[in-house]
Amino acid sequence: MSKVVKFGGSSLADANQFRKVADIIRSDKERRYVVPSAPGKRFSDDTKVTDMLYACYDAITEEGKNAYNQFAPIAERFNGIISDLGLTLSLDEEYETIIENFRARAGRDYAASRGEYLNGIILANYLGYEFIDAAKVIFFRPDGRFDDTLTDSCLASVLHGVFHAVIPGFYGANPDGTVRTFSRGGSDVTGSIVAKAINADLYENWTDVSGFLVADPRIVENPDVIESITYKELRELSYMGASVLHEAAIFPVRSAKIPINIRNTNEPEAKGTMIVADDPNPPQHIITGIAGKKHFSVISIEKDEMNSEVGFLRRILTVLEANGVSFEHIPTGIDTMSIVLDGKDVDKKPDIVEKICAVTEPNHIEMQSDLALIAVVGRGMKAKKGTATRIFAALSHADINIIMIDQGSSELNIIIGIHESDFEKAIKVIYDMFILSEK
Numbered sequence: 001m002s003k004v005v006k007f008g009g010s011s012l013a014d015a016n017q018f019r020k021v022a023d024i025i026r027s028d029k030e031r032r033y034v035v036p037s038a039p040g041k042r043f044s045d046d047t048k049v050t051d052m053l054y055a056c057y058d059a060i061t062e063e064g065k066n067a068y069n070q071f072a073p074i075a076e077r078f079n080g081i082i083s084d085l086g087l088t089l090s091l092d093e094e095y096e097t098i099i100e101n102f103r104a105r106a107g108r109d110y111a112a113s114r115g116e117y118l119n120g121i122i123l124a125n126y127l128g129y130e131f132i133d134a135a136k137v138i139f140f141r142p143d144g145r146f147d148d149t150l151t152d153s154c155l156a157s158v159l160h161g162v163f164h165a166v167i168p169g170f171y172g173a174n175p176d177g178t179v180r181t182f183s184r185g186g187s188d189v190t191g192s193i194v195a196k197a198i199n200a201d202l203y204e205n206w207t208d209v210s211g212f213l214v215a216d217p218r219i220v221e222n223p224d225v226i227e228s229i230t231y232k233e234l235r236e237l238s239y240m241g242a243s244v245l246h247e248a249a250i251f252p253v254r255s256a257k258i259p260i261n262i263r264n265t266n267e268p269e270a271k272g273t274m275i276v277a278d279d280p281n282p283p284q285h286i287i288t289g290i291a292g293k294k295h296f297s298v299i300s301i302e303k304d305e306m307n308s309e310v311g312f313l314r315r316i317l318t319v320l321e322a323n324g325v326s327f328e329h330i331p332t333g334i335d336t337m338s339i340v341l342d343g344k345d346v347d348k349k350p351d352i353v354e355k356i357c358a359v360t361e362p363n364h365i366e367m368q369s370d371l372a373l374i375a376v377v378g379r380g381m382k383a384k385k386g387t388a389t390r391i392f393a394a395l396s397h398a399d400i401n402i403i404m405i406d407q408g409s410s411e412l413n414i415i416i417g418i419h420e421s422d423f424e425k426a427i428k429v430i431y432d433m434f435i436l437s438e439k
């Protein structure tokens with residue numbers, strides 16, 4: 001059995017957190033490959049090392065500030081961890097190289113990646129594990145997309161002969177050897193890639209919460225932890241704003257059906273959330289989670305005999321494509337159609353309605369821009385009667401008007417569009433209806 005364990009920035013923010021991490025790793029001999037993030041915040045006003053590195057690089061390259069002075073607080077953070085852990089390690093030569101490369105404008109990705117790189121060296125030294133630079137085993141294609149084929153074979157062969165290793169998260173190498181990072185929070189993706197490459201039995205993702213919550217704790221007081229969730233459900237919830245794991249972290253392990261376990265470094269005894277391909281056991285509740293986002297726009301189009309006008313939707317989609325706008329949902333009626341768009345896209349293309357109007361010649365077209373979408377997600381709803389009724393009853397009792405409804409035939413989720421001002425209230429009443437009332 002082998003496990004890949006990824007620790008987030010708050011799990012490695014200082015020496016005390018490093019000690020907890022080492023205890024966790026040493027308490028299970030199957031935890032063989034470790035993927036660290038850069039040191040995160042130690043307290044709420046603190047700055048993550050990754051953000052310090054971006055700022056440092058910009059100050060040196062754009063504002064021409066002194067490289068040594070700018071880098072000093074970053075070196076101080078790492079040196080603090082090293083001395084508090086009582087290690088004899090010195091990173092001075094590494095700092096020199098980094099400062100030189102910053103001056104030579106090695107790029108913002110290179111700059112940001114040094115947080116994981118240096119933290120990985122410290123963690124490997126502390127654990128007595130081998131350090132493997134991610135730039136030697138994780139690769140991107142010339143177009144910037146992750147190269148899974150090359151990475152898989154390289155990682156598998158390098159790790160084949162190494163029983164324990166630390167591989168820093170967040171970055172890899174371009175074909176020309178320069179460093180490229182994943183998007184923010186990308187160490188989650190590295191963990192998943194390593195787990196897939198070695199065909200691990202489990203990918204443990206250690207963070208500072210005890211798993212995925214059924215609803216956002218800023219909206220629902222003390223929500224339940226989801227014990228088990230499928231990749232598909234998680235994808236729906238993450239897309240709709242539930243964030244614990246990087247969105248792209250699901251894909252590598254999902255293809256190999258390797259489960260992910262979200263765990264809490266500060267509460268290691270809690271079981272956390274298991275993310276699995278399929279769960280043969282019945283779910284805890286009919287719904288697994290509720291998530292949502294504000295700031296959507298809905299364009300409503302009415303046109304007589306729209307239903308028999310061949311190519312109507314294609315013309316709209318051509319306008320969207322030409323403007324680089326992707327749609328979220330397109331619920332249709334007989335002579336009506338609604339196009340739900342991300343409000344951020346509409347902000348960038350404010351004339352999108354006029355352009356759609358020009359190609360569709362509707363009787364009526366209007367745009368409403370203060371829509372919120374809520375996804376009620378659950379594998380338990382499949383073939384189960386009454387779920388939609390309960391959602392609508394909860395909303396109607398709370399005096400909330402539903403602007404749009406969308407349920408795919410996979411019956412995995414029901415998406416409801418409501419006015420932004422009803423967002424928090426709607427999530428609360430749906431939570432009460434399905435989770436609290438079942439207790």
Ligand code: ASP
Nearest residue numbers: 037050170184185186187
């Ligand atoms: N350190 C990077 C960030 O802050 C990547 C990560 O933590 O996963 O986004």
